[in-house]
Amino acid sequence: MRGTQAVVVNNLNVSKPASGPTLLSLDEVNTLFHEFGHALHGLFATVTFPHFAGTDVFRDFVEFPSQVNEMWMLWPEVLANYARHLETGEPLPAEVVEKLHASEAFNQGFATSEYLAAAWLDQAWHSLSRDAAAADLDVAGFEASALADIGLDNPAVPTRYSSTYFQHVFSGGYSAGYYSYIWSEVLDADAVEWFKENGGLTRANGDRFREKLLGVGGSKDPLEAYRDFRGRDAEIAPLLKRRGLDG
Ligand SMILES: [Zn+2]
Known part of the structure; x- marks a missing residue:
């Protein structure tokens, strides 16, 4: 952006327990991945003007890349890297991970x-x-x-x-934008499906997401950027499946 590199800082406030080491709850880990998704959006900006860089996109689009990043929280290779038992060093058992996925459809x-x-x-x-x-x-x-x-x-x-x-x-600047949470999730679930269809965590997949979506920020019509990445418009089926509403 105008010859300078983006500087992005993620700060996560975690409550300190009365005693013992500070551990992260599942919610906090999710927030960490989510906010890091926003950070990547800013860091990978390739546009000329800061006004269109990274998270400077429409409100109903800005949460989409960060929500996609949440997919890696429980992704096997990623999980094995960080989710280990404090004392024994054992990884999180697969059946616990399955239960966590199953609980996504609850209620x-x-x-x-x-x-x-x-x-x-x-x-x-x-x-x-x-x-x-x-x-x-x-x-x-x-x-x-x-x-x-x-x-x-x-x-x-x-x-x-x-x-x-x-x-x-x-108030709060939303003004007819409350729908944006679920609209972002339509894009998110559909993009996650794309990663799964194409081999998951690979360099090529990351590069494509980076180049077609994160990099262009708000310099392109968001739906056009999405189409460039996905090869088609977003479909609602993956969201319904994720929420257990497709039966
Ligand atoms: Zn967010």
């Missing part, structure tokens, strides 16, 4: 529905015309009818956030 029917309800509600608020928004609006009524429109007015699965305490709708 996803509920979690996906409550999330989608909130994402839809966010879109509904941002689709209101100025006149309708200015009128004396019944907030609870508007919310109920928006959710009924897509059959998610089910009291057993309430929306993750109700309008009156839904931060992402109007």
